[in-house]
Amino acid sequence: LLRTADISPFFINKLIEISFARYTRVDVRRMFKAGVLDESQVYEAYLDLGYDEEKARNLADFAIIDARQDERDLTRSLIVSAYKKGVMNQAEAIQGIITLGYSSFDAEFIISITDADLARDKIDDAIDGVEFLYMEGELDETGVSIELGPLNLPAEQIMILIKKWDIAKRKKRTLPTRSDLEGFYRKDLIDLSALQEGLSKRRIVDEDIELYVGSLDVEIVESAAKEAERALKEQERLDRSTIKTVYQTEKAALDVLIADANRETADIKLVLNRYRISPDIMRQLEQTEDLRVSRSNLKLNIQSLKREIEELKFDVGLLSVDVLSDEGLLALEQRALALELEEIELEQAIPLILQDLKVRISEINELVSARQLSLEKIDTQIGRVIRSRDILDLQVRLDELRVHIAELKHAKALLRLEFI
Incomplete structure (x- = not known):
């Protein structure tokens, strides 16, 4: 409290009026943006802070312009969005932006950038469609060039896109496992070169591939020999049996023939895989x-x-x-x-x-x-x-x-x- 004995009664009430804390400049701008203060109150708040009338008016105008900038940016975004969606034409969009306080040059520049974005979006959409067709195998490289021709893309860019999609294809493709490759080879669905290529794609080094193939060939030969022996024993058992059907007899005979053929196939593959003919020798055969x-x-x-x-x-x-x-x-x-x-x-x-x-x-x-x-x-x-x-x-x-x-x-x- 004031010590009234030391102060003239004339100043006591006036000192009480100014003893309360004033708004800071940051408080003033924030409250105006929030709608708590109006324009006149902003001006008075700067006067309360001790600014003269000219400076208080300038600060008030700045706070008002700054607060309305966000509103102007939001409105500009809405106009640009409406133009992109076709709700407004180019002239209407430019005029709307000018109304927000932009110059005609700035308004036309903003719409020009928007037009460039729209054109880029159309190209990207077309490329995405062609990419999908290429990845699905419905287009080859020639088809890609034909489809992208109207876009006037450089040939180098088209080749870069194709290489990028080829890599994506390879990443998307699921390679057969080593067990799958072994099964294919055992069933004679793939030859030695396909087996080696498949193992190489699974990042197995050549030396290990050579060892693995050699071991696999021996296993196949041994398995085929055992199956041939089993089929022959089954046929002999049926020959000795007094109770048998025609189906069992004929099936056993076919099983023996198949097993013998498989055994001979395994033996030949083992020899061929160990003594592969080089291209030079193939040429010599012709000479x-x-x-x-x-x-x-x-x-x-x-x-x-x-x-x-x-x-x-x-x-x-x-x-x-x-x-x-x-x-x-x-x-x-x-x-x-x-x-x-x-x-x-x-x-x-x-x-x-x-x-x-x-x-x-x-x-x-x-x-x-x-x-x-x-x-x-x-x-x-x-x-x-x-x-x-x-x-x-x-x-x-x-x-x-x-x-x-x-x-x-x-x-x-x-x-x-x-x-x-």
């Missing part, structure tokens, strides 16, 4: 006849070279004696003529001719060695081709067995239907 012709030509060439060596050695023998025979003299003249040694005395030419003969013999021996090495390589290739042909014969037999097994299973199914 077998050429290899044989080359081999014959090489052998003839080697024989011809060896005969020439013998002739040269014979001449060396004729020229190496102290007294030349008539045949030796004839050989000497021919060799001297070949070496253009007519101006040299024959006796002086003998050492030169002998040296030339020995050099020639050495050169021909090198040629014979090279020809024999080529002959050995061809023999090796032909041997490999012969083994490869055996492997191809096994492949043909495997295909025949598969057809035979299918026919036997069909016969077994017909037998079952006949006796139902």
Whole structure:
């Protein structure tokens, strides 16, 4: 309380009036936004804070404009939303935004951005539709390009979209498990390459795949052998039995045939998987006849070279004696003529001719060695081709067995239907 004895009675009531706390500027703006204060009360509140009339009016105008900005933004959003939905046309939307206090340039710019968003949305919707059709397999890459053509998208962007969708397809696809792949392979539904590819897609390294396939092949062979033995024993049991039906007898016979065929199939697959034919050998198989012709030509060439060596050695023998025979003299003249040694005395030419003969013999021996090495390589290739042909014969037999097994299973199914 005021100590009235120290204050003039004239100021007491006035001091009491100003002793209460005033609104802060933040309080003023918040209460105006909430509708607690009106415009005149905002102005008076700033006067109470000690501002002069000009500053109080400016602060009041600022608080009013700031409070109405949110309302203006909300109204602009409603106008833009109505334009997007087609409730308002472009001219009406621009005029509505101008009414909120925006300049005509700003209003047109806002609507231009909205138009760009609408165009982008249409493109995105079209792309989404094409993506769905592509993912469902109803469109291929050519179809995608045709469908997206009217959108005038760059070819690079279309290829990027296709690659992105291909990756999504692969992620969406459920890969067969290792157990599934094993079952497919055991039932001969997939071959070795498909099994290896499936295991590789499950991120199994090549070394482990090789071990796994080898172990699986052995298991299949052992299982097929046991099944063949079981089927044979069952047939023998029925043969000894005095009580049996026609169905049981015929079924047992078919089971034995199927089991035997499966066992042979397993054995052949084991061999083929261990001795796979490379593409190079496949090409060699097609060139077998050429290899044989080359081999014959090489052998003839080697024989011809060896005969020439013998002739040269014979001449060396004729020229190496102290007294030349008539045949030796004839050989000497021919060799001297070949070496253009007519101006040299024959006796002086003998050492030169002998040296030339020995050099020639050495050169021909090198040629014979090279020809024999080529002959050995061809023999090796032909041997490999012969083994490869055996492997191809096994492949043909495997295909025949598969057809035979299918026919036997069909016969077994017909037998079952006949006796139902």
